[in-house]
Amino acid sequence: MTGRSTGDRSVADTRRPRAGTRCWQLLIAVPVLLALACGSLFVGVGSLTPQGLLAGHPDELLLLRESRLPRLIAILLAGAAMSVAGLIMIHVSRNRFVSPSTAGTTESASLGVLVATVLFGSASLLAKMAVAAVFALAGTFLFLALLRRITYRDMIVVPLLGIMLGGVISSVTTFFAYRADLLQTLSVWTSGDFSGVLRGRYELLWLAGAITLLGYLYANRFTVVGLGESFAINLGVDFDRVVNLGLVLVSVTTSVVVVTVGDIPFLGLIVPNLVTMALGDDLRRVLPVTALAGAFFVLLCDVLGRTIRFPYEIPVETVAGVIGSAVFIALVLKARKKVA
Amino acid sequence: MPVPDSTTALRAERRGERRVLGLLLAVAVLAVVGFCVLGLKGNWEYALGVRARKIAAMVVVGYAIAFSSVLFQTVTNNRILTPSIMGFDSLFVLIQTLIVFLFGALVLTRLDGRLMFAVEVGAMVLFAGALYRWLFGRRSRDLYVLVLVGIIFGTLFASLSSFISRLIDPNEFVVLQDTYFASFNAVDTELLALSALLIVAVSGYGARLFRQLDVEALGRDYAVNLGVDHRAVVNRALIVIAVLVAVSTALVGPITFLGLLVANLARQLTGSVRHRVLVPAAALISVIALVGGQLVLEQLFGLDTTLSLVINFVGGAYFIALLIRESRR
Numbered sequence: 001m002t003g004r005s006t007g008d009r010s011v012a013d014t015r016r017p018r019a020g021t022r023c024w025q026l027l028i029a030v031p032v033l034l035a036l037a038c039g040s041l042f043v044g045v046g047s048l049t050p051q052g053l054l055a056g057h058p059d060e061l062l063l064l065r066e067s068r069l070p071r072l073i074a075i076l077l078a079g080a081a082m083s084v085a086g087l088i089m090i091h092v093s094r095n096r097f098v099s100p101s102t103a104g105t106t107e108s109a110s111l112g113v114l115v116a117t118v119l120f121g122s123a124s125l126l127a128k129m130a131v132a133a134v135f136a137l138a139g140t141f142l143f144l145a146l147l148r149r150i151t152y153r154d155m156i157v158v159p160l161l162g163i164m165l166g167g168v169i170s171s172v173t174t175f176f177a178y179r180a181d182l183l184q185t186l187s188v189w190t191s192g193d194f195s196g197v198l199r200g201r202y203e204l205l206w207l208a209g210a211i212t213l214l215g216y217l218y219a220n221r222f223t224v225v226g227l228g229e230s231f232a233i234n235l236g237v238d239f240d241r242v243v244n245l246g247l248v249l250v251s252v253t254t255s256v257v258v259v260t261v262g263d264i265p266f267l268g269l270i271v272p273n274l275v276t277m278a279l280g281d282d283l284r285r286v287l288p289v290t291a292l293a294g295a296f297f298v299l300l301c302d303v304l305g306r307t308i309r310f311p312y313e314i315p316v317e318t319v320a321g322v323i324g325s326a327v328f329i330a331l332v333l334k335a336r337k338k339v340a
Numbered sequence: 341m342p343v344p345d346s347t348t349a350l351r352a353e354r355r356g357e358r359r360v361l362g363l364l365l366a367v368a369v370l371a372v373v374g375f376c377v378l379g380l381k382g383n384w385e386y387a388l389g390v391r392a393r394k395i396a397a398m399v400v401v402g403y404a405i406a407f408s409s410v411l412f413q414t415v416t417n418n419r420i421l422t423p424s425i426m427g428f429d430s431l432f433v434l435i436q437t438l439i440v441f442l443f444g445a446l447v448l449t450r451l452d453g454r455l456m457f458a459v460e461v462g463a464m465v466l467f468a469g470a471l472y473r474w475l476f477g478r479r480s481r482d483l484y485v486l487v488l489v490g491i492i493f494g495t496l497f498a499s500l501s502s503f504i505s506r507l508i509d510p511n512e513f514v515v516l517q518d519t520y521f522a523s524f525n526a527v528d529t530e531l532l533a534l535s536a537l538l539i540v541a542v543s544g545y546g547a548r549l550f551r552q553l554d555v556e557a558l559g560r561d562y563a564v565n566l567g568v569d570h571r572a573v574v575n576r577a578l579i580v581i582a583v584l585v586a587v588s589t590a591l592v593g594p595i596t597f598l599g600l601l602v603a604n605l606a607r608q609l610t611g612s613v614r615h616r617v618l619v620p621a622a623a624l625i626s627v628i629a630l631v632g633g634q635l636v637l638e639q640l641f642g643l644d645t646t647l648s649l650v651i652n653f654v655g656g657a658y659f660i661a662l663l664i665r666e667s668r669r
Contacts, residue, residue, distance in 0.1 A: 097488075146660065146664065149664050150663075150664055156485055156487075156488050157663065159488060160487055160488055160491070160663065161660060161663055161664075163488075163491055164656055164659050164660050164663065165656075165660060167596075167652065167656045168652075168653055168656035168657055168660070171649050171652040171653040171656060172653060174649055175649045175650070175653070178649070265495065265499070308507070309506060309507055312506065314503060314506045314507075315506075318499055318502045318503045318506065319503070321495060321496070321498070321499030321502075321503075322496065322499045322500055322503055325492045325493075325495045325496035325499060326496060328492050329489055329492050329493065329496070332485060332488055332489055332492070333485070333489065
């Protein structure tokens with residue numbers, strides 16, 4: 001089923017597309033997400049109740065406007081953007097275990113943040129993000145360059161290579177952070193956590209949202225690229241250009257998310273895999289559901305993290321790491337069992 | 341693997357192995373002496389005492405990591421696996437966290453350190469044994485799935501530890517945090533002596549497996565045909581490995597790629613497949629890497645305690661190179 005024998009591996013032949021997104025599926029998904037989103041607004045230490053809001057209590061309105069609403073928007077945007085970035089990455093690399101967190105992209109973005117802070121500490125968030133994006137792009141291209149040196153492109157070897165590359169890059173980052181006494185600052189940035197999100201500190205994420213829309217416009221081309229190079233060229237698609245565009249979109253998205261909220265492990269890996277497993281590989285049809293599912297996953301993890309140990313908060317990174325790695329192990333073992 | 345066609349060839353090979361071992365021993369001794377003497381200022385007696393303790397920790401840990409890595413590679417029959425890469429280290433941290441979560445931080449402070457140590461090592465051996473029996477038990481599993489699953493297990497354990505540590509009372513967490521970040525500088529002398537004893541005992545037990553492991557290195561089928569009780573040997577080796585990793589992690593914390601580096605370097609330098617040669621060679625290289633590396637970092641660059649980072653960088657790059665080479669065949 002994985003087409004191990006064919007040289008030009010495609011995403012499409014790894015999965016049976018059962019059906020695309022149906023209208024009724026979206027009709028169920030959207031209200032469920034909305035309900036959870038509304039519910040999440042009222043979870044927190046500060047008092048905020050629906051009755052108070054209706055009565056127009058000024059303190060509660062302030063809390064809603066300055067903290068709860070920005071947090072919700074940040075969660076939805078980050079979740080949707082990262083899972084769509086993962087989806088694009090799966091198509092561009094034609095390997096479904098490749099995502100920003102298994103290709104060194106996230107780690108490179110963190111290195112970029114560190115470099116930006118050390119060299120231009122006073123620069124704006126946007127400038128830092130730009131540096132991070134350049135690093136993320138360079139790291140991802142390095143990964144692809146290494147990948148080209150491997151003749152035997154096994155589905156498992158590729159993410160393994162990416163994880164190791166990420167490890168090497170993050171050891172460089174830690175080394176320089178240690179030298180510059182920035183270790184603690186660095187860990188605050190890179191661990192995904194929405195507790196610091198306030199109005200005025202998350203707006204860059206709208207950019208990630210915009211990129212997600214751009215990804216939707218190019219969805220058909222990514223689908224074709226996912227079918228393999230020769231296939232894409234036969235259909236008149238400029239393979240290299242689409243691949244590069246995809247990598248740029250993924251790198252910018254990853255950098256924005258890392259700079260503003262930090263890294264949420266496995267988000268770009270688990271969500272697109274589960275969604276495409278259920279719905280097939282046509283990117284344009286799958287993309288909206290992936291975005292919704294990503295937003296839902298992050299929101300769920302965040303609400304869980306906020307309620308499990310109520311007055312204290314467990315960062316979303318930790319919750320997502322536990323759920324994500326368990327699901328990933330199950331995915332890998334399942335994929336291999338089918339081959340064997 | 342070279343097949344010796346006569347006794348003279350065999351003898352020459354043995355002589356070569358002995359020469360490599362002797363050379364490694366000389367370099368290791370040089371590194372240790374250099375570490376003790378170089379740049380010594382002020383109160384000699386005091387400084388020497390501090391350094392000697394640091395070196396003792398490095399030797400104990402280096403030996404444990406080298407021993408366990410070589411055994412692990414033989415048992416799993418490949419050269420890119422080590423216990424650390426398979427998530428043993430983070431499993432250990434998770435167990436430690438769980439114990440604090442279940443019984444409170446008081447256990448850590450009030451309880452005898454040695455008893456705690458014994459409980460941890462015992463739990464570690466049980467869990468690691470169960471997990472890796474499950475992973476290695478099935479024959480059809482191929483190498484890369486194992487590595488990937490091992491790495492992700494490492495992430496899962498790390499996430500779980502940080503999850504549980506968030507559930508622990510913040511005051512108790514402070515106590516726990518100290519146990520996470522041990523380094524060569526702050527090693528408990530009493531625990532060090534106990535660990536050394538434990539490691540000597542366990543590696544003595546492991547050394548009795550060397551001959552069977554030599555056969556095991558030919559592959560499972562050959563080993564079974566040649567009359568080795570595969571299952572028993574693997575089980576015993578896994579216990580030895582679990583104890584060694586538990587002890588070294590408890591002492592100084594994880595150094596992920598050291599084992600990979602030293603085990604492969606030992607194979608390359610000695611060209612041998614015999615564990616009686618490989619294990620001492622790997623242990624000596626490990627001591628050279630730790631003591632010598634720390635010496636170079638401290639004296640040449642004036643850095644401190646970043647050695648494990650450097651080793652992770654070099655080891656990670658080496659791993660990628662191995663991966664690319666292996667997948668080309």
